Amino acid sequence: MQSVDVNNGAFDPAEFLKTCSSRPGVYRMLDLAGRLLYVGKAKNLKKRLASYFRQTGLAPKTAALVAKIAQIETTITANETEALLLEQTLIKEWRPPYNILLRDDKSYPYVFLSDAEFPRLSLHRGAKKAKGRYFGPYPSAGAIRESLHLLQKTFLVRQCEDSYFKNRTRPCLQYQIKRCKAPCVGLVDADEYAEDIRHSVMFLEGRSNQLSSELVAGMEQASAQLDFERAAILRDQSALLRRVQDQQSMDGGSGDVDIVAARVNPGGACVHLVTVRGGRVLGSKNYFPQVAIEEETSDVLLAFLAQYYLGNQERELPSELIVNAVHEDFPVLVAALQSARGRQLVISHRVRGNRARWQQLAVTNAEQALSARLSDRQHLAARFEALTEALQLEEAPQRLECFDISHSSGEATVASCVVFGPEGALKSDYRRYNIEGVSAGDDYAAMHQALTRRFSKLAEGEGKLPDILLVDGGKGQLNMAREVLEELSVPDMLLLGVAKGVTRKPGFELLYLNDAAHEFTLPADSPALHLIQQIRDEAHRFAITGHRARRGKARRTSTLEDVAGVGPKRRRDLLKHFGGLQELTRASVEEIAKAPGISKKLADLIYATLHSE
Numbered sequence: 001m002q003s004v005d006v007n008n009g010a011f012d013p014a015e016f017l018k019t020c021s022s023r024p025g026v027y028r029m030l031d032l033a034g035r036l037l038y039v040g041k042a043k044n045l046k047k048r049l050a051s052y053f054r055q056t057g058l059a060p061k062t063a064a065l066v067a068k069i070a071q072i073e074t075t076i077t078a079n080e081t082e083a084l085l086l087e088q089t090l091i092k093e094w095r096p097p098y099n100i101l102l103r104d105d106k107s108y109p110y111v112f113l114s115d116a117e118f119p120r121l122s123l124h125r126g127a128k129k130a131k132g133r134y135f136g137p138y139p140s141a142g143a144i145r146e147s148l149h150l151l152q153k154t155f156l157v158r159q160c161e162d163s164y165f166k167n168r169t170r171p172c173l174q175y176q177i178k179r180c181k182a183p184c185v186g187l188v189d190a191d192e193y194a195e196d197i198r199h200s201v202m203f204l205e206g207r208s209n210q211l212s213s214e215l216v217a218g219m220e221q222a223s224a225q226l227d228f229e230r231a232a233i234l235r236d237q238s239a240l241l242r243r244v245q246d247q248q249s250m251d252g253g254s255g256d257v258d259i260v261a262a263r264v265n266p267g268g269a270c271v272h273l274v275t276v277r278g279g280r281v282l283g284s285k286n287y288f289p290q291v292a293i294e295e296e297t298s299d300v301l302l303a304f305l306a307q308y309y310l311g312n313q314e315r316e317l318p319s320e321l322i323v324n325a326v327h328e329d330f331p332v333l334v335a336a337l338q339s340a341r342g343r344q345l346v347i348s349h350r351v352r353g354n355r356a357r358w359q360q361l362a363v364t365n366a367e368q369a370l371s372a373r374l375s376d377r378q379h380l381a382a383r384f385e386a387l388t389e390a391l392q393l394e395e396a397p398q399r400l401e402c403f404d405i406s407h408s409s410g411e412a413t414v415a416s417c418v419v420f421g422p423e424g425a426l427k428s429d430y431r432r433y434n435i436e437g438v439s440a441g442d443d444y445a446a447m448h449q450a451l452t453r454r455f456s457k458l459a460e461g462e463g464k465l466p467d468i469l470l471v472d473g474g475k476g477q478l479n480m481a482r483e484v485l486e487e488l489s490v491p492d493m494l495l496l497g498v499a500k501g502v503t504r505k506p507g508f509e510l511l512y513l514n515d516a517a518h519e520f521t522l523p524a525d526s527p528a529l530h531l532i533q534q535i536r537d538e539a540h541r542f543a544i545t546g547h548r549a550r551r552g553k554a555r556r557t558s559t560l561e562d563v564a565g566v567g568p569k570r571r572r573d574l575l576k577h578f579g580g581l582q583e584l585t586r587a588s589v590e591e592i593a594k595a596p597g598i599s600k601k602l603a604d605l606i607y608a609t610l611h612s613e
Contacts, residue, residue: 305333397467413440414543418538478495
C-alpha cells in the first residue's frame with residue numbers, strides 16, 4: 001500500500017505521481033481531517049490518478065473533489081477483477097460521499113414456506129431463522145403478494161397465521177370463497193395438501209412449463225379413469241397458469257433475466273430494474289443512487305450493477321443482464337461476478353424482439369420516475385429557499401427535525417421525530433419514543449422526555465444536530481424544548497414552535513421563533529409555510545401511527561396476564577367460563593371464586609387487578 005500524507009495542509013500531486021504504481025489497484029482519497037472522500041479502481045493507477053490533476057477539462061464536481069484532497073492511499077491488486085471486488089467492499093463499508101451510492105438498506109422480501117404438516121406460505125423479511133424454505137429475494141413486496149394470490153387461487157394453500165390455524169373449529173371465509181382447503185379442521189388429507197405444496201414449489205422455483213405439463217397429464221389421466229371432478233380441477237389450474245404465463249411471458253416463456261436501465265439528468269439519476277425468472281416477470285423497482293462525480297449513464301450502470309450484485313451475496317444473479325448502455329469495464333464486472341458467484345453471466349445491450357421492448361419499457365420507467373423525483377425535489381428546494389428568506393437565515397438549512405405527541409386520553413403515549421433535508425424526508429432517521437412514567441395527558445412532560453432522550457445522545461457524541469428544531473405546539477411546548485436544550489447544553493440551534501392559531505385551520509398557524517416573544521405568521525400561500533405544514537403533518541402522521549400500534553398491542557394483551565398464579569390455561573378457562581373479559585370484569589369476587597380452579601384468595605387478586613384503575 002502506498003500513502004501520501006498531508007504536508008502542511010497541501011497535497012502535491014506531482015510528487016505523489018512520481019512514485020505511484022502503474023499496476024491495477026484501488027485508490028482512496030481523503031480530506032484534511034482524514035475522512036474518506038472517494039474510492040476508485042484502475043487498470044493503471046498512475047494514469048487514472050493523473051487524470052484528476054490535469055489543468056483543464058475537469059467536470060465541476062470532480063474539481064470540487066480534487067480541491068478537498070489532502071491524502072491519497074493506494075492498494076495494488078493482482079488484476080482489475082480483484083480491484084473491482086475490493087472497491088465494492090470499501091464502498092459498502094465506508095459509503096464515501098463522492099461515490100455513486102446505492103441507497104438500498106431495506107431487507108428484500110422472500111416467500112416463506114413453513115416446515116409443518118400443513119405448511120403455510122407467507123411474505124418474509126429479515127433474518128431467516130424459522131425452519132422452512134425461502135424463495136427469492138423478490139424485487140418488491142407487491143411482487144410477492146401477486147405470486148401468493150395466484151398460488152392461493154390455484155392450489156388453495158393456506159396463508160393464515162399459525163396461531164389462527166391452530167385455534168379454528170370451523171372453516172373460515174377463505175374456504176368458502178375457494179381460496180383454501182381448510183386443513184385446520186381436517187377437510188383435506190396430508191397427502192393431497194402435500195401435492196398442492198409440491199406444485200406451489202415448482203411454480204416458485206420457476207418451473208412453470210414443467211408444472212403445466214404435469215397438470216395436463218394429470219387431467220388426461222383423471223379423465224381416462226372417469227374422475228371428471230378431479231380432471232376439472234386440474235384443467236382449471238392449468239388454464240390459470242397458462243393465462244399468467246401469457247401475461248408475463250418473455251421470449252417464449254423462458255429465461256432468467258434482469259433488465260436494468262439507467263437515466264441521468266442534472267440533479268439526479270434513476271435505475272429501473274425488471275426481474276424475470278423462468279420467463280415470468282416477478283416485478284420491477286426504481287432506485288435512485290447518489291451521484292456525486294460521474295454522470296454518464298454507463299458509469300451509473302456500472303456502479304449500480306457492481307453494488308447491487310456484489311454487495312449482497314444473497315441476491316440472486318440471473319444468467320443474463322440486459323442494459324441500456326455499455327461500459328468498457330463490463331467485462332471486468334462479469335469476471336468479478338463469475339468469480340464471486342461461481343456461475344456464468346452475459347451482459348447484453350443490443351437486443352431485438354421482446355427483449356428490445358422490455359429494454360425500452362425499463363428506459364421509459366426510469367425516465368418517468370426520475371422526472372417525477374426531480375420535479376418534487378425542485379418544488380421542495382423552492383420551499384427551503386422560501387423558508388431561508390422567511391427566517392432571514394444566511395444559508396439554507398440542511399436538516400429539519402419536528403417532534404409531535406400522540407395519545408388517546410393519555411393512553412399509550414408516543415412521541416415522533418421526523419427529519420427533512422433538501423432532498424425530502426430522511427425516513428431512515430425517523431424515530432419514535434414510547435413515553436413512560438408521566439401523568440396521563442401531560443404533553444409537556446411527554447415532550448420533555450422525548451427531547452431529553454433525543455438530545456442526550458447528541459450530548460454523548462451520537463447523532464446529528466439539526467439546523468432547525470420544529471415543535472408542534474405553542475408557547476408551552478417551545479419553552480419546554482428550550483429548557484431541555486439548556487439542561488443538556490446543546491449548541492445553539494433555531495427553535496420553531498408551530499401553533500394552530502385562533503381558527504385552528506391550515507394557513508393560519510402562529511409561529512414562534514426561538515421564544516414566545518418572537519411571534520409571527522406567514523401568508524397562507526407562502527412556500528415556507530407549506531414546508532412547515534408538510535413537516536408538521538408528517539410528524540403527526542408518524543406519531544399517530546405509532547400510537548395506534550402501541551395502543552392496539554396493549555389492548556390485545558389480557559389484563560389477566562399481570563395476575564400471579566393465572567397462567568395461559570387458567571386464563572383460557574376463566575374467559576371461557578364467563579364468556580369473555582367484559583363479563584369477567586363485571587363479576588363479583590364470589591362469582592369469580594365459583595369458577596373451576598379458582599380459590600377465594602386468587603379470586604380476590606383477580607378482582608383487585610381488574611379494578612385497579
